Amino acid sequence: xxxxxxxxxxxxxxxxxxxxxxxxxxxxxxxxxxxxxxxxxxxxxxxxxxxxxxxxxxxxxxxxxxxxxxxxxxxxxxxxxxxxxxxxxxxxxxxxxxxxxxxxxxxxxxxxxxxxxxxxxxxxxxxxxxxxxxxxxxxxxxxxxxxxxxxxxxxxxxxxxxxxxxxxxxxxxxxxxxxxxxxxxxxxxxxxxxxxxxxxxxxxxxxxxxxxxxxxxxxxxxxxxxxxxxxxxxxxxxxxxxxxxxxxxxxxxxxxxxxxxxxxxxxxxxxxxxxxxxxxxxxxxxxxxxxxxxxxxxxxxxxxxxxxxxxxxxxxxxxxxxxxxxxxxxxxxxxxxxxxxxxxxxxxxxxxxxxxxxxxxxxxxxxxxxxxxxxxxxxxxxxxxxxxxxxxxxxxxxxxxxxxxxxxxxxxxxxxxxxxxxxxxxxxxxxxxxxxxxxxxxxxxxxxxxxxxxxxxxxxxxxxxxxxxxxxxxxxxxxxxxxxxxxxxxxxxxxxx
Amino acid sequence: xxxxxxxxxxxxxxxxxxxxxxxxxxxxxxxxxxxxxxxxxxxxxxxxxxx
Numbered sequence: 001x002x003x004x005x006x007x008x009x010x011x012x013x014x015x016x017x018x019x020x021x022x023x024x025x026x027x028x029x030x031x032x033x034x035x036x037x038x039x040x041x042x043x044x045x046x047x048x049x050x051x052x053x054x055x056x057x058x059x060x061x062x063x064x065x066x067x068x069x070x071x072x073x074x075x076x077x078x079x080x081x082x083x084x085x086x087x088x089x090x091x092x093x094x095x096x097x098x099x100x101x102x103x104x105x106x107x108x109x110x111x112x113x114x115x116x117x118x119x120x121x122x123x124x125x126x127x128x129x130x131x132x133x134x135x136x137x138x139x140x141x142x143x144x145x146x147x148x149x150x151x152x153x154x155x156x157x158x159x160x161x162x163x164x165x166x167x168x169x170x171x172x173x174x175x176x177x178x179x180x181x182x183x184x185x186x187x188x189x190x191x192x193x194x195x196x197x198x199x200x201x202x203x204x205x206x207x208x209x210x211x212x213x214x215x216x217x218x219x220x221x222x223x224x225x226x227x228x229x230x231x232x233x234x235x236x237x238x239x240x241x242x243x244x245x246x247x248x249x250x251x252x253x254x255x256x257x258x259x260x261x262x263x264x265x266x267x268x269x270x271x272x273x274x275x276x277x278x279x280x281x282x283x284x285x286x287x288x289x290x291x292x293x294x295x296x297x298x299x300x301x302x303x304x305x306x307x308x309x310x311x312x313x314x315x316x317x318x319x320x321x322x323x324x325x326x327x328x329x330x331x332x333x334x335x336x337x338x339x340x341x342x343x344x345x346x347x348x349x350x351x352x353x354x355x356x357x358x359x360x361x362x363x364x365x366x367x368x369x370x371x372x373x374x375x376x377x378x379x380x381x382x383x384x385x386x387x388x389x390x391x392x393x394x395x396x397x398x399x400x401x402x403x404x405x406x407x408x409x410x411x412x413x414x415x416x417x418x419x420x421x422x423x424x425x426x427x428x429x430x431x432x433x434x435x436x437x438x439x440x441x442x443x444x445x446x447x448x449x450x451x452x453x454x455x456x457x458x459x460x461x462x463x464x465x466x467x468x469x470x471x472x473x474x475x476x477x478x479x480x481x482x483x484x485x486x487x488x489x490x491x492x493x494x495x496x497x
Numbered sequence: 498x499x500x501x502x503x504x505x506x507x508x509x510x511x512x513x514x515x516x517x518x519x520x521x522x523x524x525x526x527x528x529x530x531x532x533x534x535x536x537x538x539x540x541x542x543x544x545x546x547x548x
């Protein structure tokens with residue numbers, strides 16, 4: 001039987017157009033990016049039994065009994081565990097399966113990711129239908145989370161090989177898709193839930209089935225759209241940079257040797273600090289806007305605590321709009337900064353992120369005190385471009401330091417920094433805020449110290465970036481090792497023919 | 498077996514065919530239209546911030 005997923009079948013023909021690869025990568029990243037938009041399901045799912053109103057579990061039930069109870073509704077805090085599962089399994093699966101991906105090629109990995117993400121949503125649909133939350137955690141959280149990790153890293157090394165002249169831009173476009181997935185998925189899910197809602201159902205399980213099938217097909221199209229360049233391929237008129245550019249290596253570091261280098265851990269620190277600070281800011285931005293400006297957002301000169309019920313709803317609507325705008329700037333930043341890094345270099349790009357970031361984070365409380373909403377919004381939007389840019393530029397930074405042979409797999413291992421940041425950022429923000437409020441600080445002032453702490457995280461990232469030097473020669477793969485690895489990765493024959 | 502399937506090493510730069518640009522346009526439209534719709538919805542919801 002012909003193996004449609006074999007890596008050999010993905011080697012492009014001479015007339016192939018490399019600009020077909022980014023849309024294939026986008027099809028996968030836009031699909032898995034819906035993970036960010038899962039919060040649209042929380043409210044309807046919290047009324048899955050009661051349909052029009054929440055049916056609370058009896059107070060005397062313990063936590064486990066509440067989990068397995070099928071006659072009362074799930075709490076939003078219980079459903080929120082899905083995000084933790086997403087990011088833990090994304091990082092873990094990318095780290096564990098990165099090497100396998102390099103061996104079998106992006107198409108097989110993309111198909112497995114499609115099965116995990118699409119199939120995970122179908123399992124979740126069953127979980128909603130029979131009201132079993134453990135099936136939701138297993139389906140979308142664990143199996144879907146593995147799909148996220150595989151799907152996320154599947155196009156990285158392929159794009160870098162096709163765009164040696166625009167590494168940052170190419171990976172930035174794909175990773176922007178991950179940020180943009182929720183922009184399509186969340187409103188689509190809302191439309192589907194409205195369509196499927198009935199007196200007996202909130203429409204979530206039907207929406208999961210529909211989205212699962214749509215994402216499965218879109219991701220399969222993306223996976224089958226992947227092509228690998230023949231060994232030694234280069235774009236017309238492009239020559240590799242001269243060796244005097246010491247921050248871009250022409251050699252390759254083996255996946256197993258990369259974690260032994262200082263550079264790997266410095267980049268891990270760069271990503272972890274940038275993401276921790278960014279996640280912290282994302283979590284704070286909307287409540288900070290509401291509490292700092294309060295009634296000013298609706299042209300009423302009152303604090304948030306003094307507003308009426310309807311006024312609070314109006315303020316919340318504005319805060320939700322602010323969150324949407326932040327996600328848009330997060331995506332724009334991914335494309336802008338990663339493309340710019342192709343011209344100014346990765347180290348300088350992160351130098352800008354951390355220096356400007358520290359200044360902006362530290363001046364956010366000041367912007368709030370000045371009372372200019374537009375300035376405050378603009379400041380946070382700019383911060384979010386650098387958060388997104390940090391994600392999108394890291395694969396190109398890795399390729400510059402460790403070469404292209406294992407960049408996808410090394411990127412997978414580096415994503416554990418993301419999982420760590422996913423826990424560190426929110427915990428830090430919540431803990432500092434609660435500590436400040438317990439000390440008697442007004443709610444709107446409790447954010448100030450937190451912003452300074454987040455700025456100090458950026459200082460750590462700044463130091464890691466400043467210490468970056470080219471990888472020592474002893475870590476490079478020898479010609480024999482490279483040849484052997486390419487043979488295992490089904491590339492050597494192409495090289496020798 | 499694999500030797501026959503894999504194209505030879507491409508040391509030289511190669512130009513894509515003219516027809517391939519048509520495929521590129523279609524592929525970008527397939528991902529661009531949903532993304533454009535998502536951005537439009539986001540901007541529409543954000544308008545409330547600037548009223």
